[in-house]
Amino acid sequence: MKYEILPWLILFLPLLSAAAITLFTLRCKTMSSLISIGAVAAGFVMTVIFVNANGIHFSGETSTNWLSIGKLNVDFGLKLDALSMMMLFVVTGVGGLIHIYSYAYMDEDPGKARFFAFMSLFTFSMLGIVLANNFLEMFIFWELVGVSSYLLIGFWFEKPSAGDAAKKAFIVNRLGDFGFLLGILMVWGLLGSLNFSALQNSIIANPAALGAMATTAGLLIFCGAVGKSAQFPLHVWLADAMEGPTPVSALIHAATMVAAGVYMLCRVLFLLDADALHVIAYIGGFTALLAALIAVQQNDIKRIIAYSTLSQLGYMVMAVGLNGPTPAMFHLTTHAFFKALLFLSAGSVILGMHHEQDIWQMGNLRKKMPVTFWTFLIGALALSGIPPFSGFYSKDSIFAQCLEQKNYLLFGVAVFVAALTAFYTFRLFFVVFFGKEKSEHAKHAHESSLVITLPLIVLAVFAAIGGFIGVVNNYASQFAPDHETLSFAQQLMEPLKTPIPMLIGIGVALLGIFLAFSLYKNATNDPLPAKLGKLAEAMKNRFYFDEIYEATFIRAHDFIATVADWIDRWLVEGFCIGAIRGGTDLSGRALRLMQTGNLQTYAFLFVLGVALLLYFVLGK
């Protein structure tokens, strides 16, 4: 392996940048942002050099012993294979563009330097997850991602809603992480190692090594992905996390953090047995459906895209569950392109609209913001799965995977979700960019600066062509070694091999777009609630998940907290500690009476003591 030092540099440069900004340049906004952008851009360049030198179809590890306690040996190492290389490209490439975009987006914010310090810290944590070669290392970076996402979501902490959203994201993630940690411990207990390669070897050597606990261990590990990738029932944090600045939404909730769960599942796919995969597939499918339904009736531009992210993550998890890591990672990569594009375009719209996020206040922005309009259109087409945009290829591979596994129920769900996806995406698109201006802000909207539109254009190019530039080859080389490398034309024509899902996919996407077109072309308010009644109300209120959790888990938790508080206050502190404290106090008060201050009393007691001593020593 050539240039072994490069992956280490890629990993640690963002950490250095975060440290440098926090310690030295917090007062200089421009300097801080340039350091941060430089770190991630250098990471991208080094990834390119490294892949050029070694090729992408290789598998290696570089590690150093970190701690060894008894039987537990943990390395701090980097796993270098096609999977982590592709993720490096996504994190440093898409992440780098988002950093550049943030330079302009956060320009007027007084906390810009702090923002870039957090962004660098986040990039470092995410790269750590991607490169980790063992479970413990991955878990540490997993938690670091949780912390840095907390910092980023709560960046505008003076807004109470942002602070609450940050806490919610962190706590909900911790719930999932708890299961993840249990799963890791279980795997270590049963197989005696935490290293991915060692685990894989022991599973290959003895497929039943996990024994009766295989499903439990698999599902516990999946808990981590449920939290990070915001799957049902822990999906509630992601939409609230939109309180953070828009580049954060693009970075965390499109390209990286939420992808970590799917990436982790693909990394440890060999540990998941058939039953666990089954559960994973259905949870993914259910999340996809649920989130798509909710997205149909949201009115905040970022929330719509957030629910769409949830839905697409559901697709990826479902694909993993259907034993298709290649389609899952393929969709993850194209999704990173087009969803980051959509978020950043939405950010550009929000900037143009002077921080208005309600789509019913926008309208006719096509003329005022032409670049944003075109890039958003490309993103929307990719998300809806219209050929030849990237989303079409990856989504089609998931459809094909459903049929290959003969899971017609999930295929139906996937197709229905695809229709919904096209519908809500173009609902947003038509309401924002067509029709009449629905507010004063919309009339005075303006196109954003070049620093903002340039990343949009680059991402738009990748969102358009991402489906046939070899992404799928690289993943397939990881997961199916006998996979033949497809040429450019073969990739372009790949969906034709399975014409049924392809035609159905295109058909429902067009249907969704057509429905959105006919309903929202010139709408000034939403016609759906009148037609759907109660259902639309439920979708708008996100199926009352927050309220249900509030009424059950949070109530129950409050009750337990009250009881614990009572026990602590009255039993522990009042009775146990109180008795000790009171006893000491009382005896102290009694003993104090002996201190008369009279010299002769002391002398008398002293003599008494001597007399007693003499009696005991001599008298016996």
Add this chain to the structure above:
Amino acid sequence: MHVGLEQYLTVSFLLFALGLLGVIMRRNLLVIYMSLELMLNAANLALVAFSRFNDNLNGQILVFFIITVAAAEVSVGLALIVALYRKRQTAHVEDLTSMKL
């Protein structure tokens, strides 16, 4: 009447008890001080008696030391009492209870 060690020790004990009683009962610091001297001399007497009856001079040497130290102690103690009297205008122990909480 033969005067033996027992008689000396009895006198020494009586002197010591008288001194101790004075220390505990009397209120005037000067008198307490004198009683203390009495106790010291009771100890001296016992030491000299032991020395005499054991044919060993060690006890008498120790008595010389005690007398010397007692003289030094008296000068310091009396100076303290005078200083205390100047400050408080009293030499009665009941009035000197500022150590009490």
